[in-house]
Amino acid sequence: MLLAGLPGIEGMLTENSTSPSSLASTGAKSPLVDQLLRGNEEFRENVFNADPELYKSLAQGQSPDILWIGCSDSRSDPERITHSQPGELFVTRNVGNIVPGHDWSLVTVVEYAVNYLEVQEIVVVGHSDCGAMKALDKDLLDPYIPLWLNDAREAKTRVDARISNAQTPEDPKERAHQIELENVRLQIEHLMTYPSVREAVDEGRVQVHGLYYDLATGTLSRVT
Numbered sequence: 701m702l703l704a705g706l707p708g709i710e711g712m713l714t715e716n717s718t719s720p721s722s723l724a725s726t727g728a729k730s731p732l733v734d735q736l737l738r739g740n741e742e743f744r745e746n747v748f749n750a751d752p753e754l755y756k757s758l759a760q761g762q763s764p765d766i767l768w769i770g771c772s773d774s775r776s777d778p779e780r781i782t783h784s785q786p787g788e789l790f791v792t793r794n795v796g797n798i799v800p801g802h803d804w805s806l807v808t809v810v811e812y813a814v815n816y817l818e819v820q821e822i823v824v825v826g827h828s829d830c831g832a833m834k835a836l837d838k839d840l841l842d843p844y845i846p847l848w849l850n851d852a853r854e855a856k857t858r859v860d861a862r863i864s865n866a867q868t869p870e871d872p873k874e875r876a877h878q879i880e881l882e883n884v885r886l887q888i889e890h891l892m893t894y895p896s897v898r899e900a901v902d903e904g905r906v907q908v909h910g911l912y913y914d915l916a917t918g919t920l921s922r923v924t
Contacts, residue, residue: 754785754786754787755786757787758786758787762787762790762817763787763817763818764787764788764789764790764813764817764819765788765819765820765821766788766789766790766819766820766821766822766823767789767790767791767792767809767810767813767814767817767819767821767822767823768789768790768791768792768793768823768825769792769793769797769799769806769810769822769823769824769825769887769891770791770792770793770797770824770825770827771793771794771795771796771797771825771826771827771830771832772793772794772795773827773830773831775827775915776825776827776913776915778791778793778825779791781913781918781920782920790809790813790817790819792805792806792809792810794806794848795831795832795845795848795849796830796832796833796848796849796852796883797824797825797826797827797883797884797887798832798848798849798851798852798883798887798890799824799851799887799888799890799891800848800851800890801890801893801894807894810822810891810894810896810897811894811896814896814897814900814905814906815896818905819906820905820906820907821906821907821908821909822891822897822906822907822908822909823908823909823910823911824884824887824888824891824908824909824910824911825884825910825911825912825913825920826880826881826883826884826910826911826912826913826923827880827912827913827914827915828877828880828912828913828914828915828916829915830880830883832849832852833852833855833856833876833879833880833883834876835849836849836852836853836855836856836879837856851887851890852883852886852887854886855879855882855883855885855886856879856882858882858886859875859878859879859882860875862878863875863878880912881912881923884910884911884912884923885910885923888908888910891908892908909922909923910922910923910924911923
């Protein structure tokens with residue numbers, strides 16, 4: 701009713717209206733979604749029902765001790781690689797495990813974790829073969845990815861200042877590895893500019909750590 705009185709709104713609604721045909725894919729059969737549902741059935745039968753008290757308690761609330769800021773990469777699942785139980789990690793993931801100051805979603809996650817869940821540790825976690833770090837060397841034409849990666853470019857700049865031109869076949873691989881590590885350090889610097897984190901660290905309520913996951917060996921290690 702309110703929109704109807706705006707000039708030109710009728711034409712906009714007509715042009716952008718969703719026809720039945722445009723919704724054809726919504727709710728349509730999908731083998732991949734069916735796979736997820738079958739996986740959930742197996743989870744309920746083999747995991748959920750094996751420890752009903754745990755999941756009953758989790759249904760009442762959460763009290764994780766660790767905030768995990770990691771990469772969206774499908775190969776670095778936090779709970780699996782740390783063998784953590786449900787409720788132990790509060791997780792947020794994005795492309796390149798980046799911590800920009802202008803991402804309201806991430807800022808909200810951090811504030812909630814620190815001020816309300818009262819996590820004791822925050823870990824920023826990078827990993828090997830990171831596509832985001834590789835993309836720092838490319839002139840991408842995508843509208844959003846390059847903008848997002850701007851908050852990681854300093855990691856590449858720092859490493860390139862330390863490592864000269866490649867002399868051996870192993871040098872490019874080592875450079876990529878060092879950029880991944882330096883990005884973890886850089887994002888911790890960004891994280892420490894968040895008022896909620898700075899205050900919690902200064903008061904001794906929270907510690908911040910950098911971690912790195914090696915896909916080839918399955919090893920999670922500290923970044924110093």
